[in-house]
Amino acid sequence: MTPLEKYYNKFKEDHRLTTRHGIVEFTVSMKHIHDCLKEYGPNAKILDVGAGTGRYSVALAREGFDVTAVELVKHNLEILMAKHENVKCWPGDARNLDFLPDETFDVTLLFGPMYHLHSDEDRVKALSEAKRVTKKGGVILVAYVMNEYAVLSYCFREGKIAEVMKNGTLTEDFHTITSMEKDLYSYTRLEDMNRLNEKAGLSRVKIFAPDGAADYMRKEINALSEEDFQLFIKYQLAVCERPELLGASSHTVDVLKKSL
Numbered sequence: 001m002t003p004l005e006k007y008y009n010k011f012k013e014d015h016r017l018t019t020r021h022g023i024v025e026f027t028v029s030m031k032h033i034h035d036c037l038k039e040y041g042p043n044a045k046i047l048d049v050g051a052g053t054g055r056y057s058v059a060l061a062r063e064g065f066d067v068t069a070v071e072l073v074k075h076n077l078e079i080l081m082a083k084h085e086n087v088k089c090w091p092g093d094a095r096n097l098d099f100l101p102d103e104t105f106d107v108t109l110l111f112g113p114m115y116h117l118h119s120d121e122d123r124v125k126a127l128s129e130a131k132r133v134t135k136k137g138g139v140i141l142v143a144y145v146m147n148e149y150a151v152l153s154y155c156f157r158e159g160k161i162a163e164v165m166k167n168g169t170l171t172e173d174f175h176t177i178t179s180m181e182k183d184l185y186s187y188t189r190l191e192d193m194n195r196l197n198e199k200a201g202l203s204r205v206k207i208f209a210p211d212g213a214a215d216y217m218r219k220e221i222n223a224l225s226e227e228d229f230q231l232f233i234k235y236q237l238a239v240c241e242r243p244e245l246l247g248a249s250s251h252t253v254d255v256l257k258k259s260l
Contacts, residue, residue: 050112054080209249
């Protein structure tokens, strides 16, 4: 069993997006997914790569969309399949989707794989496979965990900064250095995303932060009244594309277009 499988066998993936900070992420992400789907209509075909336990796949299938889900971790895939929703499920790796034909999907979600791929080579493979199976003129939404979130929430808040500087997992300008051999997550800056898009031959439509500061503020958000929590969601929907806030969000989603 790989470290990734061990992690997700214990991690309550099905629960994460139902917490308050997870609801912010899910609500903002779904708003932008729906914005993309408007171009393709109710018969749009959606691919969810790294679908986890199906939070997005199931929601979109319930809306009547044709949804295919791919998940690497067997435990997650079993939970998704047990929901008995109208989602076509495949075991698979984002870097090799050879069981799916070219130019099949209008909208492709890549909401998990980039968290756990460390090298440009592997990340470009995942982007290239998403590009291959997406129709010309289709859209690919790619999620990343952000570098500054990792530095602020782990290195400083948890008092690990001296340790990570000493062991060489941060550069002098505080860019994380991770590897598949020793790290579960990888962390990204906006310039990294730009470089990957150029290598994959994909152009950006927009970029947004689905959760913004929500992950930093879990205790504060949990303490809000329901009325104030709804206002926080409204706030994040309003500011999620503001460029000055993107890099410090815990996640960002890059919305990319496959050229005609």
